Amino acid sequence: xxxxxxxxxxxxxxxxDHPNKINPSTLRTxxxxxxxxxxxxxxxxxxxxxxxxxAMKVLVVDDDILTLQAVSHSLxxxxxxxxxxxxxxxxxxxxxxxxxxxxxxxxxxxxMDGFELCKRLRTLPGNKHTPVIFLTRLSxxxxxxxxxxxxxxxxxxxxxxxxxxTVKAVTQLLRxxxxxxxxxxxxxxxMG
Numbered sequence: 611x612x613x614x615x616x617x618x619x620x621x622x623x624x625x626x627d628h629p630n631k632i633n634p635s636t637l638r639t640x641x642x643x644x645x646x647x648x649x650x651x652x653x654x655x656x657x658x659x660x661x662x663x664x665a666m667k668v669l670v671v672d673d674d675i676l677t678l679q680a681v682s683h684s685l686x687x688x689x690x691x692x693x694x695x696x697x698x699x700x701x702x703x704x705x706x707x708x709x710x711x712x713x714x715x716x717x718x719x720x721x722m723d724g725f726e727l728c729k730r731l732r733t734l735p736g737n738k739h740t741p742v743i744f745l746t747r748l749s750x751x752x753x754x755x756x757x758x759x760x761x762x763x764x765x766x767x768x769x770x771x772x773x774x775x776t777v778k779a780v781t782q783l784l785r786x787x788x789x790x791x792x793x794x795x796x797x798x799x800x801m802g
Contacts, residue, residue, distance in 0.1 A: 745775075
């Protein structure tokens, strides 16, 4: 709860200080974060209390080196150190042998787009349930639908604020952690 509240507060402060950063994407992130924080607060026991973000494995795939650096910077705010790849085919090979806690994928890349990479990721036993956040300049309804249909969990429009991506990453990691522990131990009281 503390980790989520901290990153959410930082996002709200950023938007208050820079109202020009308020857009449909940041408004969706605020709404989703508020709902999730309410979920966490409404239950006495959560799996989130045992999450170690510094031990989480995150993969970022984007053909733009500047975006990779921006995403890495955003994730460092939550003590996450990602593996970064510019080539989606290389990332796909790695996903076949390594399990990740979160994957962040650009939609438009040469050789293989993000939707195809996500579809392939969903066929791999070790990453079948790994949360996926899509990054794209194409933020219309059709692309949000494609992201969901290919197996994506969330969507963020470029350009993004660092803290918005941090909030989305923390939310997806906590949700995944809670779902994993709830499935593993039916008596586990993660969310109720």
